[in-house]
Amino acid sequence: MIILERLRCYNKAVENESVLDLQIYKILKLTPSNYFYIPKVAKWYPKLPRQIKKYRHFSSVIFFSLGVFIALFGWVYIVHCFLKSLPVNKxxxxxxxxxxxxxxxxxxxxxxxxxxxxxxxxxxxxxxxxxxxxxxxxxxxxCVSTLDKINTLFISFLAFGYLLVSFKPSRINQFYYSYEFFLTLKLFLRIxxxxxxxxxxxxxxxxxxxxxxxxxxxxxxxxxxxxxxxxxxxxxxxxxxxxxxxxxxxxxxxxxxxxxxxxxxxxxxxxxxxxxxxxxxxxxxxxxxxxNIQLSPVKRVDDIPCVLFIGHPVYDFIQLELYNALVSRFQVCCFYKPHPTTPISKSNTLQQVGWEVVPSNEFPDVDYFISYQSTLALQYEAAGKVGFIHGENSSPEDIAHEKQMMLNFFSSKI
Known part of the structure; x- marks a missing residue:
């Protein structure tokens, strides 16, 4: 596979990853240009301080500066990836x-x-x-030689330059995986x-x-x-x-x-x-x-119903709204299970909510669950549990409707 073919393959990857990022921005109801199209928004946006989220003009200046820094010094990050890969246990x-x-x-x-x-x-x-x-x-x-890594470094530089001339932040910011992409590609072509x-x-x-x-x-x-x-x-x-x-x-x-x-x-x-x-x-x-998932027992107090929130950063806002509505109406014990690809840190605000955060390798034996349309929700249904499936983050009117639907669901169960 010649260099031009590799760049075409990389360009396809960039196109897909850009669309996936824009889709998450849309779900979170964020304007991508205000955040300079920084990728993986679902992972970093929930961690932003409230002040930055509240003052949009201030956040726009911060992210624009960050975007300019990326454009000027992205090659430094690529060199960092190269140096990080050099210690080889061949x-x-x-x-x-x-x-x-x-x-x-x-x-x-x-x-x-x-x-x-x-x-x-x-x-x-x-x-x-x-x-x-x-x-x-x-x-x-x-599994690759130092010479292969040097070769990959230069191809990554070439790919970064290719992204820069597009003058599209949504594409330029995809440079961060160029080195690992081309190194993996080189290995698979060799094997x-x-x-x-x-x-x-x-x-x-x-x-x-x-x-x-x-x-x-x-x-x-x-x-x-x-x-x-x-x-x-x-x-x-x-x-x-x-x-x-x-x-x-x-x-x-x-x-x-x-x-x-x-x-x-x-x-x-x-x-x-x-x-x-x-x-x-x-x-x-x-x-x-x-x-099938293996359900683990939970500590129960006076037969209070237990509810599991199956989480994802994209749905943090609506699930917090549903949680507040649920505990204000019913006496329940709540658990929160983060998405396996995006665990929450100890400083995350989700740790401060009244629910108990569940480790990734545990599946609590709850009475009910609240979830977006997820695989784990299907697994809980297969285990004989019933739950409420909510929609995406939406307008205040839609969220109010979701809360009422959820309360009606639990009114018929509890």
Whole structure:
């Protein structure tokens, strides 16, 4: 794969990540330009001091200054990523008969294991350090040479320059993963594995593996085709997927061979919004059941009902509104379970609420739950629990309606 092909693959990743960020800004009802299109807004916005959120003009000056700093010194961060990857505990991945399972979080790892996917030569690999219960996960930086890293450094500089000339902050700010993207790409091209497995649906990592699969698919006459398996890690919603077409160009996956899904209904969404039509007509779909959760007992006081809030940073505001309405009407004991990819710190305001924050590896045996449309909500329903599913952050009128609907739900239960 020549440098131009790698840059095209990276550009597709940038397009998708930009749209995903804009979508979260929209859900949070924030104006992206006021925050200079800083990525991963769901992770940092809830942590902002109230003063910055309240005084928008002040926050605009801060984020504009931050954006200018990024544009001028982004290359310094790329050098930092390069230097951070230099301490090498050199490891050599096995033969080309390997199936590489790329995971970048514990949730990705759990999804692959729960899907029932099995192969005699399955090797887990990640760019980050992730715990693995029954084996070692290789880190990308330990599997490439120093020369490869130097080469990747210069390609990352080139990619950063390419983003700068676009003069679009939503694209420029995506430079932060350029080094890890190109280093992973270089490793996978060198190994030429038998296949890829991932539970990333449409972000930069799925685009990367789709690009490599497409590269070898064009050389299939030489016997270098690669099987690309995509495993669902969480439920998808049509309104969420459909809204992306209004935010920018979003690339679909073209070279997925096998698709592991949680239900038949989800297959319609994947084929329509995530997979390209070229891929959809030939993909092999396998349905699996998400593993049952093991409920842990909770301390109860005088038979007071227990309620679990299944959280996500995007829905912090509406869930706090629902919590306040719930405890003002009913005597309940509340728990809050953060999203596994965005744990909350001890200083986070969510720790100061009257609920008890639940560790990521525990699933309290509550009477009811309150959640957005999440995979964990489905797992609690499978465990025999009932709950209230709320909508997205919306207007004050819509939130008032959600609160009334929730109170009506609990009035019929408690």
């Amino acid at each position: 490891k050599v991945l096995c033969s080309r008969n390997e199936i590489l399972a790329f995971v970048n979080s514990d949730r990705n790892l759990e999804a692959i294991k729960n899907s029932g996917f099995a192969h005699d030569h399955l090797t887990y690999i990640s760019f980050r350090e992730i715990g693995c219960g029954d084996g070692k996960i290789f880190q990308v930086k330990d 030429q594995p038998k296949g890829f497995v991932t539970s990333h649906h449409y972000d930069r990592w799925s685009i990367l593996m789709d690009g490599i699969s497409g590269h070898y698919s064009s050389k299939s006459s030489k016997g270098k085709s690669i099987n690309f398996t995509l495993i669902q890690h969480g439920i998808e919603r049509e309104d969420f997927l459909c809204s992306r077409k209004y935010l920018g160009h979003f690339n679909k996956l073209r070279y997925v061979n096998t698709l592991y899904l949680m239900s038949i209904s989800q297959s319609e969404l994947f084929l329509k919004y995530i997979l390209d039509s070229y891929c959809g007509v030939r993909v092999n779909i396998i349905i699996f059941s998400e593993a």
